[in-house]
Amino acid sequence: MAEPDSNSPQSVPRHIAIIMDGNGRWAKANGYPRHQGHRAGVKSTRAVVEAAAERGIKALTLFAFSSENWSRPSDEVSSLMSLFFEVLQREVDALHENRIQVRFVGARDELSSRLQKRLQAAEELTADNDGMQLVLAVAYGGRWDIVQATRKLAERVEAGQLSAGDIDEHRLAAELSLAGMPAPDLLIRTGGERRISNFLLWDMAYSELYFTDRLWPDFNADDLDLALEFFAGRERRFGQTGDQVANRAEVTAGD
Numbered sequence: 001m002a003e004p005d006s007n008s009p010q011s012v013p014r015h016i017a018i019i020m021d022g023n024g025r026w027a028k029a030n031g032y033p034r035h036q037g038h039r040a041g042v043k044s045t046r047a048v049v050e051a052a053a054e055r056g057i058k059a060l061t062l063f064a065f066s067s068e069n070w071s072r073p074s075d076e077v078s079s080l081m082s083l084f085f086e087v088l089q090r091e092v093d094a095l096h097e098n099r100i101q102v103r104f105v106g107a108r109d110e111l112s113s114r115l116q117k118r119l120q121a122a123e124e125l126t127a128d129n130d131g132m133q134l135v136l137a138v139a140y141g142g143r144w145d146i147v148q149a150t151r152k153l154a155e156r157v158e159a160g161q162l163s164a165g166d167i168d169e170h171r172l173a174a175e176l177s178l179a180g181m182p183a184p185d186l187l188i189r190t191g192g193e194r195r196i197s198n199f200l201l202w203d204m205a206y207s208e209l210y211f212t213d214r215l216w217p218d219f220n221a222d223d224l225d226l227a228l229e230f231f232a233g234r235e236r237r238f239g240q241t242g243d244q245v246a247n248r249a250e251v252t253a254g255d
C-alpha cells in the first residue's frame with residue numbers, strides 16, 4: 001500500500017472505501033425480510049460501481065462481509081453467501097466489458113470452495129483490465145489483515161530471511177491485503193453509524209471520513225456526488241500544519 005502522496009493535493013479521491021450499511025433496516029422499514037434488503041443493496045452496489053468508474057475513481061473497496069458477520073444468524077449468513085455467488089456469476093462479464101479489475105481481500109479459506117473458485121475465476125478473468133480496481137472485502141477484518149501480515153513477517157524472521165529490527169511500516173504495509181494500491185483517500189459509511197467497524201484499520205490512517213444516514217439500498221450516484229463534494233472541500237494535512245499545506249499548494253501550483 002502506497003503512502004498518501006502529500007505533494008499532490010487532489011480534489012477527486014483516487015481510492016474510495018465504502019461500508020455499505022443499512023440493508024436490514026431498509027428491509028424492515030419497507031416491510032420485507034432482511035434478505036430483501038441485501039438484494040436491494042446489490043442494486044446500489046451496481047449503481048455506485050458504475051458511477052465511481054464514470055467519475056474517474058481509480059479504486060473502490062467495498063466491505064461486503066466482515067470477520068464479525070459470521071456471527072449473524074446462520075440463515076442470513078448462508079443467504080448472503082448465496083447472494084455473493086449469484087451476483088458474481090451475473091455481473092462479472094459486465095465488469096469485464098467495462099475493463100474493471102476485480103480483486104478480493106479477506107480470509108478466503110473461511111469461504112466455501114465453490115465461492116472461492118468463483119472469486120478466483122473473476123480475478124483471473126479481469127486481471128489484465130486497465131479500468132477501475134474493484135476490491136470486494138469478504139470475510140475481512142482490519143485486525144485479521146494486520147495479524148496475517150505480521151505472521152508473514154514472523155515467518156520470514158523464523159526462516160532467517162529478515163531480522164526483527166528490519167521490520168518497519170513499509171515492510172508491514174507490503175504484506176497487507178491492499179499492498180500496492182494507494183491508501184483510501186475517502187471512507188464512506190452509510191446507515192447512520194459513525195464507526196470504522198474493523199474495516200481497513202491500517203490503510204485508513206489518513207482517510208477522510210464521510211458518514212451519511214442514507215441506508216445503503218437508497219444510496220445512489222447523487223449521494224456519491226455529495227460525498228465527493230465533501231472530499232473536495234477537505235484540507236488534507238497528513239500531520240502537517242495548515243500553513244505548511246497552504247505553502248505546499250502554492251509551490252505545487254507554481255510548478
Ligand code: FPP
Binds near residue numbers: 026042045065084
Ligand atoms: C449491511 O447491512 C450490509 C452487509 C452485511 C453487506 C452485504 C452487502 C450487500 C449484499 C450489498 C451487495 C454487495 C456485493 C459485493 C454484491 P446490514 O445487514 O448490516 O444492515 P442493518 O445495519 O440495517 O441491519
